[in-house]
Amino acid sequence: MKLTAILTILFSLATAVAFSQTENAASKSASAKFEKYYNNHQFDSIFAAFSPQTQIDLPADKTNAFLNHLSNNFGPITRRTFLQYQKGFAVYKTEFEKGVLAISIAADDDAAITGVYAAPYEEDTSTVAARNITPMRLPFKGEWTVFWGGDTKELNYHVVSRFQKNAFDIVVNNPQGRSFNANGKTNEDYYAFGRPIIAPCDAEVVLAVDGVKDNVPGELNPMYVGGNSVVLRTVNNEYILLAHLKQYSTKVKQGDRVKRGQQLGLCGNSGNSSEPHLHFHIQSxxxxxxxxxIKCYFDQLVVNDVVQKDYSPVKGDKVKAAE
Incomplete structure (x- = not known):
């Protein structure tokens, strides 16, 4: 079998994953096993790490043929970097001794390999703005607290995801620093729930989702990760995502043009969200x-009771619009 044909074999298909592009535990374990066994030339161990169905789909002789061709043409793996999920596969920029490939690995909940393929790695050479060009206001009124925000993993767990690396998760806290009253068992206990979410700038609506149920606090809905969401496109072709809105609260639809400060919906707890909050980010x-x-700077706001201009909030900041 030719190398080009072998490199495009799909061992099996997995469920598509989107939105949150952090490498999950199953992918991390499966890819680490693949790299270890591959570099040690233990191809039988890679086959043993396949799920039963994958072993049927690609028998040991074909697996060994694929891996031997890979090894002979590219040598051992020297470095591997997680990029994103694509159609259920975790995609890794994989540097070999003799070249670079994109290795894609799918895994089930038990970290058994359910799919793997290799393809040429294409470096993204597109120019992406380091920050927003369009002036932005905060997408809400009143004082909110940045739960995740900043440039390091300690400040912002989103940084490991390419498309949402500059995202904010924002909540409403009381003076004691709590985001809810009573026992926090219902969405109505949370101060952010039902608060208006507004357009940060003039823009066109390119996506509007409205029908996803709000979660019970503490539960997640990974099937509809963004939940009820609005995506805006600015005149400078920046794409703004506002996610986890309240069910049936979205007031805009695809194709609408909105003005800065116009209400888009209400803060909710839909999608992959454990409590009512706003997820906000800009992407290319x-x-x-x-x-x-794209890193977001707001043109004017009050941060911890101090007026700031052209400022990008970080974890722990208390922010409100400078009216």
């Missing part, structure tokens, strides 16, 4: 599989 293109996050 609409397609999350091709997008790169």
């Amino acid at each position: 293109v609409e397609n999350v599989n091709k997008a790169t996050g």
Whole structure:
């Protein structure tokens, strides 16, 4: 079998994953096993790490043929970097002794390998703005607290995801620093729930989702990760995502043009969200599989009771619009 044919074999298909592009535990374990066994030339161990169905789909002789061709043409793996999920596969920029490939690995919940393929690695040479060009206001009124925001993993867990690396998760806290009253068992206990979410700038609506149920606090909905969401496109072709809105609260639809300060919906707890909050980020293109996050600076706001101009909030900041 030719190398080009072998490199495009799909061992099996997995469920598509989108939005949150952090490498999960199953992918991390499966890819680490693949690299270890591959570099030690233990191809039988890679086959043993396949799920039962994958072993049927690609028998040991074909697996060994694929891996031997890979090894003979590219040598051992020297470095591997997680990029994103694409159609259920974790995609890694994989540097070999003799070249670079994109290795894609799918895994089930038990970290058994359910799919793997290799393809040429294409470096993204597109120019992405380091920050927003369009002036932005905060997408809400009143004082909110930045739960995740900043440039390091300690400040912002989103940084490991290419398309949402500059995202904010923002909540409403009381003076004691709590985001809810009573026992926090219902969405109505949370101060952010039902608060208006507004357009940060003049823009066109390119996506509006409205029908996803709000979660019970503490539960997640990974099937509809963004939940009820609005995506805006600015005149400078920046794409703004506002996610986890309240069910049936979205007031805009695709194709609408909105003005800065116009209400888009209400803060909710839909999608992959454990409590009512707003997820906000800017990305370079609409397609999350091709997008790169853009750092957002707000033109004027009050941060911890001090007026700031052209400021990008970080974890722990208390922020409100400078009216």
